[in-house]
Amino acid sequence: MSSMRTVWRIAMREIREHGRSKSFLITTVVTFLLVAALVILPGLIGGGPAEYTVGSVGEGNEPIVTAAEQLGNASDEPDAEPSVSIELQEFENQGAAEAVMDEGELDAILIDGSEVVVESVGGFGESDLLSLLQQAAASVELEAVVAEGGQAAADVIEVMTSDPLETTTLSGPEAGDETRGAVAYAGLLLLYMAVLLYGNWMLAGVTEEKSNRVVEVLLSSVKPWQILAGKIIGIGSLGISQFAGTILVAFLAVNLTGAIELPSLDVVAVANLILWFILGFLLFAVMYGAAGSLVSRMEDAQNVAFPMSMIAVAGFFVSIAALGDPDGTVAVVGTFIPFTAPFVVPVRAALGAIPAWQYIAAVVLTIATIVGLVLVAGRIYAGGLLRFGSRVKLREAWRSAET
Amino acid sequence: MLALKDLHKRYDEVVALAGCTLQVDRGRMLGFLGPNGAGKTTAMRTIFGLVAPDSGEVTWDGGPIGIEQKRRFGYMPEQRGLYPKMRAQEQLAYLGRLRGMDAKPASASADTWLERLGLAERRMDRVEVLSHGNQQRVQLAAALVHDPDLLVMDEPFSGLDPIATETMAEILREEAERGKAVVFSSHQLDLVEDICEEVAIINAGQIVVEGDVRELKDAAPIRHLEVELDGEVGDLFDGLEGVRQIRSDDHMHTAIIDSGTDVRGFLSRAQEIGQLRHFAYTTPSLSALFREAVK
Numbered sequence: 001m002s003s004m005r006t007v008w009r010i011a012m013r014e015i016r017e018h019g020r021s022k023s024f025l026i027t028t029v030v031t032f033l034l035v036a037a038l039v040i041l042p043g044l045i046g047g048g049p050a051e052y053t054v055g056s057v058g059e060g061n062e063p064i065v066t067a068a069e070q071l072g073n074a075s076d077e078p079d080a081e082p083s084v085s086i087e088l089q090e091f092e093n094q095g096a097a098e099a100v101m102d103e104g105e106l107d108a109i110l111i112d113g114s115e116v117v118v119e120s121v122g123g124f125g126e127s128d129l130l131s132l133l134q135q136a137a138a139s140v141e142l143e144a145v146v147a148e149g150g151q152a153a154a155d156v157i158e159v160m161t162s163d164p165l166e167t168t169t170l171s172g173p174e175a176g177d178e179t180r181g182a183v184a185y186a187g188l189l190l191l192y193m194a195v196l197l198y199g200n201w202m203l204a205g206v207t208e209e210k211s212n213r214v215v216e217v218l219l220s221s222v223k224p225w226q227i228l229a230g231k232i233i234g235i236g237s238l239g240i241s242q243f244a245g246t247i248l249v250a251f252l253a254v255n256l257t258g259a260i261e262l263p264s265l266d267v268v269a270v271a272n273l274i275l276w277f278i279l280g281f282l283l284f285a286v287m288y289g290a291a292g293s294l295v296s297r298m299e300d301a302q303n304v305a306f307p308m309s310m311i312a313v314a315g316f317f318v319s320i321a322a323l324g325d326p327d328g329t330v331a332v333v334g335t336f337i338p339f340t341a342p343f344v345v346p347v348r349a350a351l352g353a354i355p356a357w358q359y360i361a362a363v364v365l366t367i368a369t370i371v372g373l374v375l376v377a378g379r380i381y382a383g384g385l386l387r388f389g390s391r392v393k394l395r396e397a398w399r400s401a402e403t
Numbered sequence: 404m405l406a407l408k409d410l411h412k413r414y415d416e417v418v419a420l421a422g423c424t425l426q427v428d429r430g431r432m433l434g435f436l437g438p439n440g441a442g443k444t445t446a447m448r449t450i451f452g453l454v455a456p457d458s459g460e461v462t463w464d465g466g467p468i469g470i471e472q473k474r475r476f477g478y479m480p481e482q483r484g485l486y487p488k489m490r491a492q493e494q495l496a497y498l499g500r501l502r503g504m505d506a507k508p509a510s511a512s513a514d515t516w517l518e519r520l521g522l523a524e525r526r527m528d529r530v531e532v533l534s535h536g537n538q539q540r541v542q543l544a545a546a547l548v549h550d551p552d553l554l555v556m557d558e559p560f561s562g563l564d565p566i567a568t569e570t571m572a573e574i575l576r577e578e579a580e581r582g583k584a585v586v587f588s589s590h591q592l593d594l595v596e597d598i599c600e601e602v603a604i605i606n607a608g609q610i611v612v613e614g615d616v617r618e619l620k621d622a623a624p625i626r627h628l629e630v631e632l633d634g635e636v637g638d639l640f641d642g643l644e645g646v647r648q649i650r651s652d653d654h655m656h657t658a659i660i661d662s663g664t665d666v667r668g669f670l671s672r673a674q675e676i677g678q679l680r681h682f683a684y685t686t687p688s689l690s691a692l693f694r695e696a697v698k
Contacts, residue, residue, distance in 0.1 A: 009500050017489060213484030217545060220451040220478040221502045223470065386453055388482075 006222055010230025011237070018201070018238055027197075028242055032249045039253035052086045052107045052129050055097035060113025062088065063143075068136035084132070108133065113140070184350030185323055187273050188343060190246060192316045194277060195342065198239035199284040199308065205231055206292030206381070207301040215385050224382035232285045236278070243277050272349050279366045280342030284308060286370065290377035293384035294392045304391065311339050319343035326353030335362050338369035404428050405450065405553055405584050410459035412445055412608075419445040420456065421608035427586045427601075429552070432579040434595035434616075435588040436689075437605035438697050443588045444481050446605065447557050451478055463553065474502040477551035481558050483542045487531035491541050492517060494530060495548045502549040509548070516544035520570070536567055543571065547578070554578055556587035560594060572598045596689040606697040620686035623695075627685045628658040628666065634677025643669065654680070 018024050050072070054065060065086050072084025089106070091097035094117070097109045101119065107129055109117040116133055209215040209227075218227060247270060291304045318340045322331035326348045334344035335354065341362045348354035383397035405427045412420040420442045427433045437443050448454040449461050451473055463472050486494055492513050499509030517526045520540040525533060530541060539562065546554060554575070560568055568591075576598060579585045589595050595602060596616060604612040612619065625647065630639070631654050640646055645661030660666075666684055673679055687695075 006501060009497070013497055017486070021488075209486075212487055213480065213482040214486055215484065216453065216480040216482065217478065217484050217498065218501070219453055220476065220480075221470070221473045 003223070003226060006226045007230045007233065010222070010227055011234035014205070014231055014234025015238055018235065024238070024242075028245070031242070031246055035246055035250045036253045039250055040256075050084050050128065052084075053105065054086055054088055054129075054133075055091050055100065055106045055109035056088050057091050057094050057097055057109060058112035061110040063140045064110060064113055064133060064136045066136075067139050067143075068132045071135055071139070072132055086129075113137070181323065181351060183269065184347045186250070187247075187269075187350060188316070188319055188323070188347050190243065191273065191277055191280060191346060192312065192343060194239060194243045195280045195284050196309065196312055198235055198281055199288040199312070200305070201235050201239070202231060202285045202288040203292040203301050203305050204298070205235065206289050207295055207298055210293065210296050210385060210388070211298060213388075219385065224385060225378045228286075228289050228378055228381050231289060232282065236281055236285065239281060240274070240277060244274060247273065269350055272346050275363075276342050276346040279363070279370070282370050283338065283342060283366065283373065284312065286373045286377045290380040290384070293381040294394070294397060296388045296390075300391055312343075315340040315343040319347045322347050323351070326351045332358070336365060338362075338366045341366050404464060405586070406462045406465075407446060407449065408460050408462070410446065410449055410456045410461070412442075412449070412454060412456045418608050420449075420459075423459070423605065423608060423610055425603055425610055425613070427553075427584045429584045430579060430582045431601060432575060432585040432587075432599055434599035434602040435586055435605065436590075436592065436595065436602055436693055437588070441605045441697070442608040443605055444557055447478075447555050447586075447588065450553075450555055451476065474549070475551050476553045476555060477546035477549065479542055479546045479554075479556040479559055483538065485530045485538065485541060485545065488529055490527050491522065491530055491533065492526040495541065495544050498545050499548040502551075504549055512548050512550070513544070516548055517541075519574075520544060535562065536564060539563060539567065543574070547574075552583055554583055554585045554587075556585075558589060559587050560589050560591055568594065592688070592690045592693055602689065604693060604696045612692065612696045616689065619692060620689075623687050623692060624662050625659050625687055625691075626662050626664070626666075627683070627687060627691075628660055628669075629656070629681060629683040629685075630673055630679070631655045631681035632673060632677045632679060637676065639669075639673060639676060642672065 054061075056062070056065075065088050069084055069086055072086075089100075091100070091109075094109065094111060097106065098117065100106050101109060101117070107118070110133070111117065116130065116137075118130055206228075209218070215227075251270075287308050288305060291308060292301060295301050295304050315334070318330060318334040321328070322334060322344045325331060331344060331348055331353075334340040335348065335358050345354065345359060345362045349359060380394060380397045383400040384392045387396065387400065405425075407423055407425040410420045410423040412418075423442060423446050425433075425435075425446070435443055435447075445454055449456050450468070452468065461468055463476075466472075489497070492510070495513035495516065496506070496509040499512055500506065504512070514523075514526065517523055520543065522533075522537060522540055522544075525537065530538060533541065543559065546556065556575070559571055559575070563571060572594065575585055575587065600615055600617075602612070602614070602616055602619070603610050630636075633654065636651070636656055640649055640656070640658060643658070643660060643664055643666070645664045646658055647661065648659040650657045670679075670682060673682070
């Protein structure tokens with residue numbers, strides 16, 4: 001039997017045993033639901049048109065409401081459903097209106113175009129209406145002052161509500177940079193969680209084999225590197241299918257609800273994420289695997305993995321910095337450090353802020369580091385596996401595998 | 404044939420093996436004995452490359468042991484180890500496949516062994532829910548599932564009840580009869596004496612006694628003489644040459660005497676004293692040999 005067949009059989013066991021474990025199935029379902037909810041819910045809660053009912057007592061309230069609607073819808077796309085609509089309801093006197101407001105049927109009461117009554121200031125959603133009415137009243141007054149007819153007032157309102165400075169972005173004329181940033185951030189978050197999650201599976205899997213001593217049976221007929229490789233391939237394949245599934249669910253949810261405007265399912269962006277997921281996972285899985293071989297008890301595993309987790313956290317923060325300033329020094333340096341590259345490079349790439357040569361250099365450097373780590377970690381793993389009891393020192397593990 | 408040649412291994416200050424030499428032929432079963440810390444487990448681990456000796460070599464059929472050879476070996480480590488969450492049958496089939504078996508034969512062999520060991524009903528149980536004794540049985544099956552040429556078992560009898568012990572002994576004997584080389588370590592010397600033709604005793608990293616159990620006992624310089632009488636023993640033992648030690652307990656008298664001592668006439672003299680209840684003239688037990696060897 002060839003070496004690779006052995007590796008394959010070990011990988012298949014990992015896939016089968018992990019894949020049908022309750023914890024895997026539950027995390028998969030929960031992750032999918034969570035991602036779908038994160039995409040869909042904001043659209044349901046905040047995205048719909050705001051509808052208000054305002055009580056009117058006396059004269060002069062109608063122009064304010066009309067202006068408020070104009071103000072509120074000023075930034076809408078043409079032909080789109082208006083984002084603010086206000087219904088005006090007439091009352092004989094303030095008392096009658098307040099009685100209706102007490103029942104919760106009114107959001108505000110305008111009196112003679114000069115006074116506004118609300119339930120409280122600062123309640124969720126109400127202050128939006130209040131400030132809208134205030135601005136509208138101001139513009140109505142402005143209109144009266146200018147006394148130049150509707151057009152001039154409309155011009156003033158137009159000036160007041162539009163951004164006075166035209167914005168141009170250096171990287172290109174598209175207006176989608178903000179969404180791209182959000183997508184890059186979401187991708188980064190997923191990547192970071194996935195690398196840590198599956199890295200910890202490696203750690204737990206290796207330590208488990210050592211703590212229940214099955215490793216001695218395995219090693220009587222299999223080489224240490226074959227176990228390590230089989231585990232990485234098995235857990236990696238499970239991880240990548242869960243990761244890709246999560247991205248797919250996110251894209252489906254986005255496209256179904258139109259919650260975020262995306263050009264389309266961007267193949268390059270997804271490929272970018274998956275490539276760096278694989279590189280990042282390999283890099284950390286090898287380290288976590290070696291760390292797991294040094295301890296015999298699960299309780300010690302987290303301690304021995306602490307440095308790796310810190311590296312991942314550091315990479316995460318560097319890439320947050322890169323998100324804010326994708327061309328900055330931190331981002332560029334992070335690109336060339338293989339331990340931060342898996343987090344930084346996909347972010348810069350998603351923002352379109354990385355030169356091709358840097359991208360390629362980062363991939364090559366990271367792969368080279370993985371190869372180097374496999375050699376070092378493989379030996380530590382082989383040396384650590386059969387030393388039971390207290391935590392094995394790195395040097396001991398290295399030396400005992402010398403033959 | 405398995406051969407360990409002049410193995411040396413030291414861990415810092417501790418000497419685990421100091422020139423250990425041993426061999427086991429196909430079709431033979433060797434009981435590997437020795438006090439705690441004598442080097443039994445270390446010696447067994449060197450067979451699988453789990454411990455690298457400082458010097459000396461381990462060979463199988465005269466050649467070095469590589470991964471291909473090890474796949475034809477079965478090993479039961481001192482510390483039992485299985486995947487607790489895996490089902491018994493699938494675990495055995497997996498271990499068979501790791502040693503190169505195809506899926507179907509591995510699965511069939513796993514079932515055969517589970518049936519043989521009385522675990523057919525529990526084949527789809529996770530190992531962690533099985534009782535200690537049943538886990539031991541699965542562990543034995545794990546060493547046998549791929550029908551190995553060499554069986555190396557570290558303390559296979561420890562923790563087994565008498566019935567399980569009998570099954571284990573029967574299986575080991577059968578495997579040896581089927582032409583396998585079998586070596587196992589144990590502290591249960593009576594059991595070893597019962598089932599093994601050959602033993603090797605290791606002490607402080609060296610083999611101090613090795614050979615056929617019967618020959619070893621015959622060659623021992625002492626014999627045991629036991630007499631149980633109704634009457635007073637008096638000067639009965641005075642007539643014997645080479646008495647090394649006498650222990651008397653009520654009517655039971657046990658003497659350790661030189662193997663060359665002439666005991667003819669002793670029985671009739673004993674019968675003159677009183678009613679004879681028990682008489683035995685035996686070679687020393689394996690336990691006695693063992694105690695002598697590791698003294």
